[in-house]
Amino acid sequence: MKRILVSLYDKDKYVDILGKLCLDNWEIWASSGTAKFLKKRGIDARDISEVTGFENLLGGLVKTLHPEVFAGILASEPLWDIVLVDLYPPPDIDIGGVALLRAAAKNWKKVKPAFNFETLKMALERDDEETRNRLAALTFALTSRYDAVRANQFLDGLIFSLQLSTLELRYGENPHEKASAYGDPMFEILSEKKKISFNNVLDAEAAWFVVSNLDMPGAVVVKHQSPCGAAAGKLGEEVKIVERAINADAESSYGGILATNFEVTKDVASSLNTYLEVIIAPSYTEKALEVLSKKKARVLKVPSNFTFKVGRYAFGSLLVGDRSLPGGELKLKVGKPASEETLRDLKLAYITVEGVKSNAVVIVNDGVTVGIGGGQPSRKRAAWIAATLAKERAEGAAAASDAFFPFPDGLEVLAKAGVRYVAAPLGSIRDEEVLSKAEELGLSFYEAPGRVFRH
Incomplete structure (x- = not known):
């Protein structure tokens, strides 16, 4: 007979699945409170006190912290096949639950730890060494993050920790490279x-x-x-x-x-x-x-309330930063005002160029990109690539640059291709020269709210 030990904070969440396990002849063991709860819902659950010989201590603060329980998990012939724990959420601090998970993960070749529906499903459906190893890894990642979150309650957010995700990646950037996800993706x-x-x-x-x-x-x-x-x-x-x-x-x-x-x-x-x-x-x-x-x-x-961040691992350090567009509107500096449709094109070009590797220039005509040039050390070259791809579709079009034009030459490339509206940040020591050239070329130049490099 298969046996599972459960200790649950959110007991209602697991009633259905534990009921099915009971019907499948699993023997369910639980801490006193969980056992009583399950029995009231018609699920035959054995109380862990049958192993420990006592109900609990300190009004329920100590329930599973007992040598007999941990011996039953760590033994070469353990009492339970799976240990399922639903930990107390913050700001409460779970001691016994974390200890149960760590013990099960330590004896991963004999006992499978689980702490949510995904890991419980893995534990029930698969019994190979790779699955057991991954469950142990996910569990230690969880307990590490759990401790870090509690530490931050005292240290005001000085510790950064991410749990190894249950999301399994097919491979890394290339097929011969492995990859892992930390933190559950918001999709x-x-x-x-x-x-x-x-x-x-x-x-x-x-x-x-x-x-x-x-x-x-x-x-x-x-x-x-x-x-x-x-x-x-x-x-x-x-x-x-x-x-x-x-x-x-x-x-x-x-x-x-x-x-x-x-x-x-x-x-x-x-x-x-x-x-x-x-x-x-x-x-x-x-x-x-x-x-x-x-x-x-x-x-x-994807949820609509997703918040973007950008991160890179470099020289042994994880760099994390905000990712957002600068606030503000496009401001006309020289030339005639754009129509409502052309302003839409300028906005589309500016938002799109943020996503292109720097240096980048994007050309838009009638609501669609017609030329994208990016990943260039030269802004003039990025403009040339965008114009070359656009061909005749650049005539009368709008373009956006992800940063200021350090020289007028990029504008000359765009104007020669037929572009008539440009949006770009200012900030170069040659801004006046650039704006003067835009006016000379018959361009309408809009100042963008800020730089949008992407590396």
Whole structure:
């Protein structure tokens, strides 16, 4: 007979699954309070006091901290196959529960620790050494983070800790490299034909940043964390917006990540006629999910209140920073004012250029990107790449730069291609020279709220 030891803070949450285990002939053992609770709900649970010989101490503060309990977990022939603990949430401090999990993780070859539905599911469904090893690792990561959170209650946030996620990555940046996720990602996987990869997660967030900052319906396709096409429009044009984002660079869009800031409907899902690695949106209709379930793409749902951060591991140190667009509006410095449609294009270009590796320039015409140049040490070269890709579509278009133009030469490249509106931050010692050149070239130059480098 299989045996499970449970100690639960949120007892209601586990009633159904423990009831099923009872029907499957699992013997359920529990701390006194949990055992009484389960029995009231018709679940046959044995009290841990049968092992310890006493109910509890200090009014319930000490229930499972007993040599017989830990001997039963750590023995070569343990009393229990699984130890399930739902820890006290902050600001309470759980002592016995953490100790139970650590003991089970220490004896991972014989006992499987579990601390939520995901780990309990792993423990019940799989019994190979790799699964046992991972459960132990996840448990030690949890208890480490639990202690760090409690330490921060006393140290005012001086300790930074992330739990090893239950999300399993297919591989690292390359197939021969391993990767792990720390902290549970703020997305829900609705459909997954194969495991999501390290690159998929990074690309999905890069795409989500662009569309989540648009104040109009929009879509973007990203590859290697850089947009290859973005489009925006009006409500009711969702299918058209997605098609334009993909066709902005249809060749590069193949195998890319699509993000929208609107609900994906059946019509939108049915219009997707290219291979996509990931689709990410705030919501999906049931009919859309039926259509997408037949495609190879991983389907992700993201909450609207997601807060962006940027992080890098360098020289043994984890660097973490905020990621956001500077507040403020575009301000006309020289030239004639842009129409409402052109201002929309300038905003789309500025938001999109934030997601392109610096130095970067993006050209937009009629609500869709027509040229994206990025990852260049020279801003003039980034402008040249964007203009070269845009070709005749640059005529009358709007462009945005992720930082100031240090020289007028980048503007000259854009003007020669036909661009008529430019948005860029100021701050160069040659600002006056740049603005003078913009006026000479017949450009309308808008000052952007700030620099948006992306490294």
